Amino acid sequence: MDTPDLTGIRIIHRAMRGDLHRLRTMAEDLDAGRRRADAARATALARYAEDVCAAIHHHHSREDEIVWPVIERSAGAAVDLADLSDDHSELDPLLERVRVAARAFAGTGGAGGTAELAAALRTLSDLVDEHIEEEERRIFPVIEKYVAAADWKAMEKSLRGGDPRFELAWADRYATPDEMAHIRRLAGPVLSLLLILVRPGQRRRQRLVFGS
DSSP states (O other): OOOOOOHHHHHHHHHHHHHHHHHHHHHHHHHHTSSOOOHHHHHHHHHHHHHHHHHHHHHHHHIIIIIHHHHHHHHGGGOOOHHHHHHHHHHHHHHHHHHHHHHHHHHTTTSSOHHHHHHHHHHHHHHHHHHHHHHHHHHHHHHHHHSOHHHHHHHHHTTOOSOHHHHHHHHHHHSOHHHHHHHHHHHOHHHHHHHHHHHHHHHHHHHHHHOO
């Protein structure tokens, strides 16, 4: 049996953690007075935080609905996903807390609300870090041992439905050179064209939100 290609999920995991860390650092810097935000940056940061939350929700809900059943069907008694599913049940209230805090921060034009935003992002980031580390340590070896490559590939196709521009920007930022070369080979020339179209706007957005 061929080994499933976990490149895509590894990039998504790295992107979720990476962007939460960046948002958390920005909120902490704002709260400590190390950085400032005008109304435009506050609005952009809040929208970016909401996009990250939406991507995380899409990922964990599709794991519950699509990924976990494939793994359980393939691995049987060799896998227990109960605690990871419990983590997912904790995520939605934390995602909503970040959304609410981000909107409140934007509503002040960058003048307030930074303490709650930083606290909400810290809590969410810590849970996502712990969850992903556990998932990759325990479940990735099970996937590679028991799930057929064809089943994994078919399952990945059914996971689509998030914001493709946002996820493409994530791949552009967080994929290693080897990973990007790999997904370019799989996707063909269309990926390079899409990156050319998406990259300028995403870079402007990154500069507005994070300053780099």
